[in-house]
Amino acid sequence: MTHRPYNFSAGPATLPEPVLREAAEEMLDWHGSGMGVMEMSHRGKEFISIYEDAEATLRSLLAVPSNFRILFMQGGGLGENAIVPMNLSQGGQVDVVVSGSWSQKSLKEAQRYADARAAASNEPDGRTDLPPPSSWALRGGVAYVHVCSNETIDGLEMHTLPDLAALGCDAPLVVDCSSHILSRTVDWRRVGLAFAGAQKNIGPAGVTLVFVRDDLLGRALPICPSAFDYSIVAANQSMYNTPPTYGIYIAGLVFQWVKAQGGVAEMDRRAAEKAALLYGYLDDCGGFYRNKVAKDARSRMNVPFFLADESLNDAFLAGAREAGLLQLKGHKSVGGMRASIYNAMPLAGVQALVGYMQDFARRHG
Structure with a gap:
């Protein structure tokens, strides 16, 4: 075999070979600093430059509007299933569109913090198709509506994000886009918050990206840990606690690779x-x-x-x-x-x- 094997893993998943080679070359000494990235202080100028470049490149690639904060967090998509309702539900009602295994997990977790229920489900049909938005039974006054725009296990994808306003719903849309982020553009006009675990299409396990609209900050429940409070994380540029520094570095290299392609x-x-x-x-x-x-x-x-x-x-x-x-x-x-x-x-x-x-x-x- 003259090439590396082809890795079809769902996550942690394959990474671009040029990214792996660059990381290997910089393992012991990043840009003449005398340190590898794993050894750097997350508050030092070297890592801050890595973080700022990664954030800026990602914002450019996805055309993220200025009224959205990009947070580099931990806990994966499964963690966000709890962190989102702790930040946005205010203990009220949440509607979840169950389109596969991951959104089913999202519903179950949200029920720990809010009055969460399925607005639609494709489980009776064997999860072979998506519930059309016209069939969604959305409640008035919900804190947000949750969708998983790509179901990794079941192999379903929403090729267009739903327009909640057209459905008569004024709640923000929360999108779990973990397994297809950076594979297509995002219509941010329809999104209140989006999140993605990096280990599927961006980088190694450990980094979770959150894109949250400014007006949705400051709503966390009292039980929400400070490290998971979006307003605190945003105010501290994702440095409230030690972030997954090496994962952010690799993600930044992937962002540069996508840009170059x-x-x-x-x-x-x-x-x-x-x-x-x-x-x-x-x-x-x-x-x-x-x-x-x-x-x-x-x-x-x-x-x-x-x-x-x-x-x-x-x-x-x-x-x-x-x-x-x-x-x-x-x-x-x-x-x-x-x-x-x-x-x-x-x-x-x-x-x-x-x-x-x-x-x-x-x-x-």
Whole structure:
């Protein structure tokens, strides 16, 4: 094999090779400082410059408006399921659109801090399609409406964020965009808060990005820990407590890589190309493999699929490993296979996967 194996893990996930090489070169000495980034004080001028550059590049890439704060936090998306209601619910009502496994977790966690309920759910339909906004039963006066715009486990994606105003709802929209952030633009006019764990499409586990509109700060419940109070974190430029410094550094390198590749528009184009290739084969393979998700709700980042004869699963995975195709086993809750094709996955990786799938089908069909 003349290249690194292709890693299809859903997260922690593959990173751009140039980013890994740059980090390796700077491991012992960042820019002549005599220190590696993991050794730096988070309040020192060296790390502050890393943080400020990462924040500015991210703001530019996603065209984040000036009335949004970008916070670099910890706890992952699962942690934000608690941190968001502690900051925004004020103990009132919260509506959650349950579109898969992650939004189901969000609902369950929000119920610990607020009167949270499902405004819609696709569970009765086997989570193969998204509940259309016209079917959402939104309550008046809710503190916010929560959606997961890309369900990593189930392989569903909202290709357009809902317009709550058009639905007669004036509550802010909260978006968990962990597994497709930086793969497409964001319509910030429709968003009150967005969050994303970095370990899927940005960097290593440990960093959680929060984009919060200024008018939503200062609403935290008394029980909210200070380190998770958005207003305190914002007032201290994400330095209220020691942030995940090395993760922020790697994320900053990824932001620079995305910018050098052509920005989010180019990531969007590549995502469409890779997804079309893989889904195209799944649709035309004669039933040897199948994807259960409705075509207009398919995720471009996370592609679950199943072998018609599941007794071949172990052989498929073993052969994939030998071919340098890693981490294709589906989530334990749904089984089957899953290929996560994030920004850092090159088209060649998807081509290699489809080639292997074709060969395996020929040999076992």
